[in-house]
Amino acid sequence: AKSSGGNVYRYYVSGLQHHMAEELVQLNLLRSAIENNELTLRYQPQVDVLTGRVVGFEALVRWLRCDGTLVMPDQFIPLAESNGMLKAIDRWVLEQACIACQRWIERVRRPIRISVNISAAEFGRPQLLKDVSELLQLTELPANCLTLEVTERLLIDKHLPVREALQSLHNQGVLVAIDDFGTGYSSLSYLQSLPVDEVKIDRSFVKNIYRSSRSEHIIKSIISLAKDLDCSLVAEGVETEQQSGFLASLGCGVQQGYLFNRPMSEEQAMALLCSERVR
Ligand code: C2E
Ligand code: CA
Ligand code: CA
Numbered sequence: 491a492k493s494s495g496g497n498v499y500r501y502y503v504s505g506l507q508h509h510m511a512e513e514l515v516q517l518n519l520l521r522s523a524i525e526n527n528e529l530t531l532r533y534q535p536q537v538d539v540l541t542g543r544v545v546g547f548e549a550l551v552r553w554l555r556c557d558g559t560l561v562m563p564d565q566f567i568p569l570a571e572s573n574g575m576l577k578a579i580d581r582w583v584l585e586q587a588c589i590a591c592q593r594w595i596e597r598v599r600r601p602i603r604i605s606v607n608i609s610a611a612e613f614g615r616p617q618l619l620k621d622v623s624e625l626l627q628l629t630e631l632p633a634n635c636l637t638l639e640v641t642e643r644l645l646i647d648k649h650l651p652v653r654e655a656l657q658s659l660h661n662q663g664v665l666v667a668i669d670d671f672g673t674g675y676s677s678l679s680y681l682q683s684l685p686v687d688e689v690k691i692d693r694s695f696v697k698n699i700y701r702s703s704r705s706e707h708i709i710k711s712i713i714s715l716a717k718d719l720d721c722s723l724v725a726e727g728v729e730t731e732q733q734s735g736f737l738a739s740l741g742c743g744v745q746q747g748y749l750f751n752r753p754m755s756e757e758q759a760m761a762l763l764c765s766e767r768v769r
């Protein structure tokens with residue numbers, strides 16, 4: 491038994507070393523990803539189901555490695571975050587997304603909104619606020635066409651100067667959305683005092699509509715809370731007509747999900763917007 495324990499131990503160590511080596515390789519590849527133009531954005535439409543029109547897009551980053559593998563954000567954002575590289579990624583995403591959105595607006599001549607995910611670690615930093623106002627000037631994107639999505643967890647982290655950041659963005663006219671709403675902590679009191687413009691209903695609740703009455707209750711509460719607080723609403727992860735109809739009947743008309751579109755390239759987004767215009 492003792493010797494087999496030793497084997498298990500040795501196996502474990504080499505597994506761990508392997509894992510660390512792997513991570514190091516990934517990290518070095520990721521370092522050069524920005525310079526080598528390996529990051530790319532996809533845009534997922536947000537649809538107003540009452541009019542059927544696209545009102546905006548969420549920018550979602552992907553890493554297209556030189557060997558052809560497409561790496562999804564869940565697989566590299568945490569790695570980047572723990573190594574201080576997220577700042578550069580977030581900045582790149584913000585810039586590309588603002589440029590793309592301004593191109594769409596110039597072509598279709600109506601307001602289109604772009605939502606950009608900002609990681610919690612970046613949000614409170616003064617540099618982000620500088621970046622945002624610089625980019626709005628540079629790209630000439632109207633401030634009220636830009637929404638920054640932050641997770642609920644961030645808003646209750648007392649260590650970050652979140653209130654100041656939110657207020658400053660708000661003063662510039664930039665909108666702030668709480669992403670994955672309902673999955674964070676139960677204290678909702680911060681909503682009362684923070685200038686939040688939009689609430690995104692998390693996919694996990696949407697998924698369980700018609701499966702669990704608890705999810706339905708939670709969605710109903712989120713919607714009425716958001717309305718009371720004058721926040722706009724976006725439902726994410728809408729995959730079925732049933733889910734869409736249920737949400738719309740409760741007054742959540744702006745929806746995002748595979749029922750409407752998968753995340754798409756900038757050009758596909760342009761084509762989609764243009765096809766709406768002639769109709
Ligand atoms: P998120 O912000 O909650 O983004 C929504 C995710 O749900 C996206 O996954 C999207 O492709 C996926 N999705 C959209 N509609 C549906 C649907 O109908 N069904 C299902 N099953 N999934 C749907 P993705 O693109 O893999 O992104 C994962 C997460 O990575 C995002 O979650 C976000 O937290 C993070 N992320 C993505 N892009 C960025 C970025 O540019 N910066 C930062 N900091 N984080 C990002
Ligand atoms: Ca998001
Ligand atoms: Ca989300």
Ligand code: CA
Pocket residue numbers: 670693
């Ligand atoms: Ca999510």
